[in-house]
Amino acid sequence: MVARVTLELALRREFDYAIPAELAGRVEVGTRVKVPFGHRQVLGVVTALAEESTHTQLKPITKVIGAQSLVTPKVLALARWMAEYYCCPVETALKSVLPEAVRQEKDGWRELLYVHALTPPAEFPKLTKRQEAIWQIIEEWRELPLQELQRLGETTAETIRKLEDRGLVLIAPKVDERDPYAKEQIVPTQSMVLNTDQAKALTAIEAAMLALAKPPAATKEPGAAATPGTFLLHGVTGSGKTEVYLQAIAHALERGLGAIVLVPEIALTPQTVERFKARFSSGPLQTLVAVLHSHLSGGERHDEWHKIRQGRAKIVIGARSAIFAPVDPLGLIIVDEEHEHSYKQEESPRYHARDVAVLRGQREGAVVVLGSATPSLETYYNAKRGKYALLELPSRATEMKLPVVRVVDMRHEDTKGKASVPIFSQQLREAITQRLERGEQTMLFLNRRGYSTSLQCEKCGYVAGCPNCSVSLTFHRQSQRLLCHICGHEEPVPKKCPAPQCGNPAIRYSGVGTERVEDTLGKLFPKARVQRMDSDTLKRKDDYRRILTDFRLGKIDILVGTQMIAKGLHFPNVTLVGIIHADLSLHLPDFRSGERTFQLLTQVSGRAGRGDVEGEVFVQSFTPFHPAIQYARRHDFLGFYDQEIEFREQLRYPPFARVALLTLKGRNEEKVKFTAEHVRKWLDEHLAGWKDVTIAGPAPAPLARAESFFRYHLMLRTRAMSRLSAELTRLQTELALPDDLTLTVDVDPVNLA
Numbered sequence: 001m002v003a004r005v006t007l008e009l010a011l012r013r014e015f016d017y018a019i020p021a022e023l024a025g026r027v028e029v030g031t032r033v034k035v036p037f038g039h040r041q042v043l044g045v046v047t048a049l050a051e052e053s054t055h056t057q058l059k060p061i062t063k064v065i066g067a068q069s070l071v072t073p074k075v076l077a078l079a080r081w082m083a084e085y086y087c088c089p090v091e092t093a094l095k096s097v098l099p100e101a102v103r104q105e106k107d108g109w110r111e112l113l114y115v116h117a118l119t120p121p122a123e124f125p126k127l128t129k130r131q132e133a134i135w136q137i138i139e140e141w142r143e144l145p146l147q148e149l150q151r152l153g154e155t156t157a158e159t160i161r162k163l164e165d166r167g168l169v170l171i172a173p174k175v176d177e178r179d180p181y182a183k184e185q186i187v188p189t190q191s192m193v194l195n196t197d198q199a200k201a202l203t204a205i206e207a208a209m210l211a212l213a214k215p216p217a218a219t220k221e222p223g224a225a226a227t228p229g230t231f232l233l234h235g236v237t238g239s240g241k242t243e244v245y246l247q248a249i250a251h252a253l254e255r256g257l258g259a260i261v262l263v264p265e266i267a268l269t270p271q272t273v274e275r276f277k278a279r280f281s282s283g284p285l286q287t288l289v290a291v292l293h294s295h296l297s298g299g300e301r302h303d304e305w306h307k308i309r310q311g312r313a314k315i316v317i318g319a320r321s322a323i324f325a326p327v328d329p330l331g332l333i334i335v336d337e338e339h340e341h342s343y344k345q346e347e348s349p350r351y352h353a354r355d356v357a358v359l360r361g362q363r364e365g366a367v368v369v370l371g372s373a374t375p376s377l378e379t380y381y382n383a384k385r386g387k388y389a390l391l392e393l394p395s396r397a398t399e400m401k402l403p404v405v406r407v408v409d410m411r412h413e414d415t416k417g418k419a420s421v422p423i424f425s426q427q428l429r430e431a432i433t434q435r436l437e438r439g440e441q442t443m444l445f446l447n448r449r450g451y452s453t454s455l456q457c458e459k460c461g462y463v464a465g466c467p468n469c470s471v472s473l474t475f476h477r478q479s480q481r482l483l484c485h486i487c488g489h490e491e492p493v494p495k496k497c498p499a500p501q502c503g504n505p506a507i508r509y510s511g512v513g514t515e516r517v518e519d520t521l522g523k524l525f526p527k528a529r530v531q532r533m534d535s536d537t538l539k540r541k542d543d544y545r546r547i548l549t550d551f552r553l554g555k556i557d558i559l560v561g562t563q564m565i566a567k568g569l570h571f572p573n574v575t576l577v578g579i580i581h582a583d584l585s586l587h588l589p590d591f592r593s594g595e596r597t598f599q600l601l602t603q604v605s606g607r608a609g610r611g612d613v614e615g616e617v618f619v620q621s622f623t624p625f626h627p628a629i630q631y632a633r634r635h636d637f638l639g640f641y642d643q644e645i646e647f648r649e650q651l652r653y654p655p656f657a658r659v660a661l662l663t664l665k666g667r668n669e670e671k672v673k674f675t676a677e678h679v680r681k682w683l684d685e686h687l688a689g690w691k692d693v694t695i696a697g698p699a700p701a702p703l704a705r706a707e708s709f710f711r712y713h714l715m716l717r718t719r720a721m722s723r724l725s726a727e728l729t730r731l732q733t734e735l736a737l738p739d740d741l742t743l744t745v746d747v748d749p750v751n752l753a
């Protein structure tokens with residue numbers, strides 16, 4: 001027998017190895033192995049088995065890693081598809097499907113020495129008083145960690161070994177599983193009685209699960225084929241989508257099937273995890289819920305992953321990469337907040353977890369539910385065309401109404417000759433005052449950290465810019481530094497203009513960040529308890545949690561933050577939400593900027609009025625009549641969709657075409673530009689006569705320089721991405737680039753900067 005192995009070397013090829021007799025039966029597709037390669041030993045994954053090889057004199061596999069194959073054939077097939085579609089080597093795709101902690105050669109279990117009580121011999125051995133006392137503890141526990149026994153019995157390992165010599169106990173290593181949530185007190189919850197809309201949605205999902213008993217044929221592109229199995233659950237915030245997910249999962253479990261729940265990393269709060277654990281940790285369905293996200297230690301991730309692989313945990317909740325969890329058989333995949341851009345991985349393999357989810361569902365006969373209050377244009381378009389079934393929850397589940405949204409026209413705010421731009425409008429100030437008087441809470445949102453975002457000389461016009469990137473430096477007052485948000489470059493704040501021959505001491509700080517909002521609040525409302533939450537204030541692991549707990553307990557009146565506070569949080573006493581600068585995301589050089597703004601405003605607004613008092617939202621804007629702002633104000637997703645889809649069609653942007661973005665990076669701008677033109681020539685030649693492809697560029701990227709690298713873009717659009725992917729893979733292998741340049745290919749990009 002011969003095993004075909006892909007090595008962890010990104011070589012874009014596979015190698016044949018012989019399976020030695022002593023490993024026969026232990027090598028299957030998906031097995032992790034160690035093999036000789038040149039003078040080295042490297043790790044890899046078996047991707048196929050064959051009777052014979054075209055090569056002679058095969059070297060044998062050195063070692064099999066793990067007791068069980070780590071990559072299931074289904075997940076392996078998914079990795080292969082990813083490699084083709086997202087233009088990367090198979091081994092790069094395989095790296096994503098197995099967490100680092102699981103890929104290690106050494107098995108990652110933590111073992112502890114345990115003392116086990118044995119049946120005493122017929123003639124009970126004679127013990128000293130001391131030994132007698134320890135034996136009594138052991139008899140009571142039957143089995144306990146050696147260290148624990150030493151502590152309880154105030155004794156040494158040596159003394160305990162004596163009991164082993166007498167045949168009373170056995171001391172042996174045992175796997176000790178880590179549980180990241182071991183300290184949590186979780187109160188079990190029961191299913192709620194669904195309202196009519198929820199019940200309708202659940203019935204449709206259950207019916208699809210029944211119908212999908214047989215998996216359909218594999219397909220090539222995400223969302224390419226109509227299945228009866230993919231749903232868009234479009235429900236306003238607070239409409240009870242999560243309750244539908246929970247009951248759909250319960251249904252899958254009853255049928256003996258597992259479920260994967262994807263949540264954006266930022267929304268994967270303890271609160272969210274608890275909701276799932278609380279429903280399934282007790283009762284007739286009692287099952288383990290595994291959690292996979294980036295804040296787990298390597299060891300915790302290792303153990304969580306193996307709980308799934310061994311079939312003990314049938315429900316997985318996690319961020320992006322949890323889509324590869326080896327749940328088998330899989331009955332249901334839920335992608336909550338499906339429009340979130342964090343589902344896209346920004347390094348190779350540049351996969352989009354939502355799209356992988358749809359594809360995996362189709363291949364494994366699992367139902368896929370994409371949930372959102374503001375679906376992406378792509379997904380909603382698919383639902384309208386009947387590719388996905390549309391389920392709607394148009395109103396909030398409880399009696400609560402959606403908040404009233406007021407757009408404040410900042411162009412008419414009286415600045416009274418002070419700072420050029422006021423941070424708080426008169427209306428928002430009054431609304432905050434009211435909340436403080438009533439003992440209600442306020443959340444203020446600004447997606448920009450720091451104090452001010454540019455530092456400019458009033459005399460000569462000098463702007464403090466990053467030496468490595470084409471952006472200006474942000475002033476951070478607390479640390480008294482100028483900081484680049486792209487590369488992290490730091491420098492002290494100049495006392496006077498550093499431009500030669502200027503030296504003017506009057507330097508103007510403009511552009512507002514969260515630090516300045518916090519500062520101004522302190523001046524306007526000296527008695528209010530204000531807390532800022534952004535990546536600068538979260539230094540320690542539990543800061544996030546601590547701040548949110550304080551807020552929940554009412555120890556904070558006003559919470560100021562970046563997008564971190566926009567997602568998934570739920571505080572009944574928040575009755576006011578203010579968006580300081582709604583236009584920020586509108587002016588990004590990205591065809592999705594309108595969509596992003598609409599989504600953000602809707603999300604942030606959804607934080608208000610989730611308790612007994614109706615919520616109010618103030619949106620401060622300099623372009624108050626922009627459709628993204630006006631439709632968000634009216635909670636009108638359909639209105640927004642209809643006008644936005646027209647624009648996409650006219651300009652042939654997704655969902656009317658798929659995009660591939662090519663980026664060339666290097667330190668020498670001329671060389672980057674020249675090579676980019678060379679790439680363009682290659683494309684023109686190789687794609688000649690193919691009508692469905694348009695190529696734009698090369699042109700400098702919107703972020704023209706980052707971390708001292710110049711960046712050039714080419715954008716390709718087509719309806720047949722699988723075919724284009726194949727060509728782009730060819731481009732990557734055939735085109736010899738200078739050593740100091742890199743070319744990245746991003747299929748279905750979400751970030752165009």
Ligand code: ADP
Pocket residue numbers: 192193194195198235236237238239240241242243244397398
């Ligand atoms: P979403 O996920 O759509 O934002 P949630 O599932 O968080 O909404 O539900 C919002 C609130 O409504 C929660 O407090 C939830 O407990 C409650 N809720 C959901 N469904 C029902 C129901 N059928 N009856 C009563 N309350 C419900």
Ligand code: ZN
Pocket residue numbers: 466467468469484485486487488489707
């Ligand atoms: Zn920089």
